[in-house]
Amino acid sequence: MNPRNPSFAEDVARTFAKQPIMNLIGARLSLVEPGVVEITLPYRADLTQQHGYLHAGVVTTIADSACGYAAFTLMPAGSNVLSVEFKVNLLRPAQGVEFVTRAEVIRAGQTLTVVRADVFGIAKNEERELVATMQGTMICLHK
Amino acid sequence: MNPRNPSFAEDVARTFAKQPIMNLIGARLSLVEPGVVEITLPYRADLTQQHGYLHAGVVTTIADSACGYAAFTLMPAGSNVLSVEFKVNLLRPAQGVEFVTRAEVIRAGQTLTVVRADVFGIAKNEERELVATMQGTMICLHK
Amino acid sequence: MNPRNPSFAEDVARTFAKQPIMNLIGARLSLVEPGVVEITLPYRADLTQQHGYLHAGVVTTIADSACGYAAFTLMPAGSNVLSVEFKVNLLRPAQGVEFVTRAEVIRAGQTLTVVRADVFGIAKNEERELVATMQGTMICLHK
Amino acid sequence: MNPRNPSFAEDVARTFAKQPIMNLIGARLSLVEPGVVEITLPYRADLTQQHGYLHAGVVTTIADSACGYAAFTLMPAGSNVLSVEFKVNLLRPAQGVEFVTRAEVIRAGQTLTVVRADVFGIAKNEERELVATMQGTMICLHK
Numbered sequence: 001m002n003p004r005n006p007s008f009a010e011d012v013a014r015t016f017a018k019q020p021i022m023n024l025i026g027a028r029l030s031l032v033e034p035g036v037v038e039i040t041l042p043y044r045a046d047l048t049q050q051h052g053y054l055h056a057g058v059v060t061t062i063a064d065s066a067c068g069y070a071a072f073t074l075m076p077a078g079s080n081v082l083s084v085e086f087k088v089n090l091l092r093p094a095q096g097v098e099f100v101t102r103a104e105v106i107r108a109g110q111t112l113t114v115v116r117a118d119v120f121g122i123a124k125n126e127e128r129e130l131v132a133t134m135q136g137t138m139i140c141l142h143k
Numbered sequence: 144m145n146p147r148n149p150s151f152a153e154d155v156a157r158t159f160a161k162q163p164i165m166n167l168i169g170a171r172l173s174l175v176e177p178g179v180v181e182i183t184l185p186y187r188a189d190l191t192q193q194h195g196y197l198h199a200g201v202v203t204t205i206a207d208s209a210c211g212y213a214a215f216t217l218m219p220a221g222s223n224v225l226s227v228e229f230k231v232n233l234l235r236p237a238q239g240v241e242f243v244t245r246a247e248v249i250r251a252g253q254t255l256t257v258v259r260a261d262v263f264g265i266a267k268n269e270e271r272e273l274v275a276t277m278q279g280t281m282i283c284l285h286k
Numbered sequence: 287m288n289p290r291n292p293s294f295a296e297d298v299a300r301t302f303a304k305q306p307i308m309n310l311i312g313a314r315l316s317l318v319e320p321g322v323v324e325i326t327l328p329y330r331a332d333l334t335q336q337h338g339y340l341h342a343g344v345v346t347t348i349a350d351s352a353c354g355y356a357a358f359t360l361m362p363a364g365s366n367v368l369s370v371e372f373k374v375n376l377l378r379p380a381q382g383v384e385f386v387t388r389a390e391v392i393r394a395g396q397t398l399t400v401v402r403a404d405v406f407g408i409a410k411n412e413e414r415e416l417v418a419t420m421q422g423t424m425i426c427l428h429k
Numbered sequence: 430m431n432p433r434n435p436s437f438a439e440d441v442a443r444t445f446a447k448q449p450i451m452n453l454i455g456a457r458l459s460l461v462e463p464g465v466v467e468i469t470l471p472y473r474a475d476l477t478q479q480h481g482y483l484h485a486g487v488v489t490t491i492a493d494s495a496c497g498y499a500a501f502t503l504m505p506a507g508s509n510v511l512s513v514e515f516k517v518n519l520l521r522p523a524q525g526v527e528f529v530t531r532a533e534v535i536r537a538g539q540t541l542t543v544v545r546a547d548v549f550g551i552a553k554n555e556e557r558e559l560v561a562t563m564q565g566t567m568i569c570l571h572k
Contacts, residue, residue: 018193021201024167049208050161056207056226058164061200065192083199084398085423087230087373087516089543089564091536106562107520111397112370112425114518114562133535133543135518135564137371137423139398227541228566230373230516232400232421234393249419250377254540255513255568257375257419276392276400278375278421280514280566282541304479307487310453335494336447342512343490344450350485351478369485373516 001035001105005077012037012069019065027062029069035105037069042098054094054121056132059101063088063117063134066103071113071138074105079140084112086136094131096121103134113138144178144248148220155180155212162208170205172212178248180212185241197237197264199275202244206231206260206277209246214256214281217248222283227255229279237274239264246277256281287321287391291363298323298355305351313348315355321391323355328384340380340407342418345387349374349403349420352389357399357424360391365426370398372422380417382407389420399424430464430534434506441466441498448494456491458498464534466498471527483523483550485561488530492517492546492563495532500542500567503534508569513541515565523560525550532563542567 005011009032016022016029022039025047031038039062041047041054049055064083072081103117116135120128148154152175159165159172165182168190174181182205184190184197192198207226215224246260259278263271291297295318302308302315308325311333317324325348327333327340335341350369358367389403402421406414434440438461445451445458451468454476460467468491470476470483478484493512501510532546545564549557 015193019198020189020191021198024189046163046167048163050158051223055162055164055204056229057200057204060203060207060231061198064199064203080194083233085230085232085371086199087228087564088203089228089535089566090226091543106518107559114371114520116562130536133545133564135516135562137518228514228543230421232392232423234400249375250416257377257514259419273393276402276421278373278419280375301479305484306475306477307484310475332449332453334449336444337509341448341450341490342493342515343486346489346493346517347484347486350489366480369519371516371518372485373514374489375514376512 001074001108003034003073005075008073012072016069021061022065025058025061032073034073035070037066037073038100038102039066040098040100043096054099056090059094059119059132060088062101063119066101067115067117067134067136068138070103070105070115074108075140079142082139082141084137084139086134088132088134090132092129092131094121097124098122111140144217144251146177146216148218151216155215159212164204165208168201168204175216177216178213180209180216181243181245182209183241183243186239197242199233202237202262202275203231205242205244206262209244210258210260210277210279211281213246213248213258217251218283222285225282225284227280227282229277231275231277233275235272235274237264240267241265254283287360287394289320289359291361294359298358302355307347308351311344311347318359320359321356323352323359324386324388325352326384326386329382340385342376345380345405345418346374348387349405352387353401353403353420353422354424356389356391356401360394361426365428368425368427370423370425372420374418374420376418378415378417380407383410384408397426430503430537432463432502434504437502441501445498450490451494454487454490461502463502464499466495466502467529467531468495469527469529472525483528485519488523488548488561489517491530492548495530496544496546496563496565497567499532499534499544503537504569508571511568511570513566513568515563517561517563519561521558521560523550526553527551540569
């Protein structure tokens with residue numbers, strides 16, 4: 001996929017840094033390529049639900065941000081991206097010392113971009129297990 | 144809808160208190176009835192995305208918890224509830240001094256319960272605007 | 287909701303008549319109001335799956351068309367409508383002598399419109415039971 | 430993925446033959462492997478919407494059946510499968526001389542199985558284009 005914005009990587013990093021929620025939960029950008037973005041989130045006890053697993057809303061928070069930025073890498077310079085909708089299937093209890101979500105653009109349109117994100121729990125021994133998968137739609141707001 | 148667990152309200156309150164993420168973001172239970180749960184979240188700048196709106200993942204966090212607890216009110220005593228999947232449509236920028244999500248059970252089955260949640264942004268003048276809507280499936284884990 | 291196209295009802299009826307699939311399965315428009323459309327489908331054995339219930343794809347076919355037309359009633363004259371995405375929860379076996387789907391617009395935007403549709407199975411004694419519910423996004427293609 | 434039902438392929442073929450809707454629209458099973466099923470549907474004008482593209486409901490019909498059978502290949506002998514929910518993103522106008530949907534199991538659980546299906550339009554020159562993608566949940570009813 002061909003980025004139309006030559007400084008897409010800097011622009012993703014810049015707007016990621018402006019998302020206070022990413023700072024609150026301790027998430028960081030770990031990969032930015034055309035149509036692909038990964039976000040990494042270390043486990044923290046204050047991000048969990050009643051059984052000690054990462055809350056589905058936190059799983060969604062990193063997956064949604066990764067989807068938005070993956071879409072954004074293919075948009076023209078100066079665009080804004082917003083989430084239209086997403087669907088998440090929770091496949092296993094979200095456990096691990098760290099979580100990584102990888103979002104990939106499936107279809108980049110002029111206005112709408114469809115993105116898929118997988119979320120993996122990483123165990124101490126570095127084994128990764130798919131814990132959730134998202135399919136969502138992002139919209140490009142042209143300036 | 145007829146609760147099979149006479150102490151459903153206490154049980155919801157008790158397990159809500161065990162969700163560390165609710166404490167982190169500052170959410171509180173504001174209504175618990177058979178098949179209906181509301182959660183209230185005051186606006187905080189550290190919960191936002193790059194435009195200052197509540198991040199879609201935080202919107203989802205409170206909607207998903209409300210859905211889970213709404214399903215839980217109708218489950219037998221001693222059950223556990225887990226989210227199977229949900230879909231969220233983001234309808235307007237999530238702005239307001241406070242957010243309220245109201246989840247209502249659409250169909251309570253033996254194993255699966257389908258729930259809908261609306262999320263409202265409340266303005267200073269107390270006007271409420273629908274900012275997102277969730278349709279999801281919860282599963283009952285019988286002890 | 288205020289229709290911007292004064293002849294929305296005729297336009298819905300005209301394009302509905304141009305959907306060959308509606309004719310194949312025997313569906314008919316049964317209500318057209320601003321932001322609301324109903325489609326009725328009599329039971330037919332050749333529309334079923336292996337247990338004799340209406341196939342989930344047929345349930346979706348009428349719900350999706352109703353959502354598209356409900357969105358269309360609020361679009362400017364001369365617009366086209368396309369489905370962007372939808373999510374369907376199947377709540378009960380789809381049985382009945384007739385099925386009715388009712389779609390209502392939740393949020394009509396300039397480009398995207400979010401619609402919800404319920405699908406009911408109607409028994410011989412005229413009792414109706416909710417068998418499925420759809421939440422979807424429609425896009426307006428301006429001519 | 431390891432099938433627990435040694436005659437899964439025959440069982441899929443047998444129950445597919447019992448879905449009258451597949452006969453009505455002219456769909457046929459084209460691949461059955463453990464966790465993977467493909468269904469092929471030749472274009473027919475009576476399956477289209479008002480622009481001559483395959484109706485989204487028909488796209489969904491074959492994708493949903495493929496998902497159900499893909500899940501079924503991994504279930505114990507004598508099980509029944511039902512669709513719990515699915516979400517479909519429509520990526521391009523569904524055009525082609527033939528359509529193929531390929532469903533693959535993402536996660537097979539004891540009760541619930543999550544499946545993804547892509548739907549391709551095949552042009553005269555045999556080029557295939559992704560027109561839709563489904564993410565859904567199937568439930569196993571143990572006899």
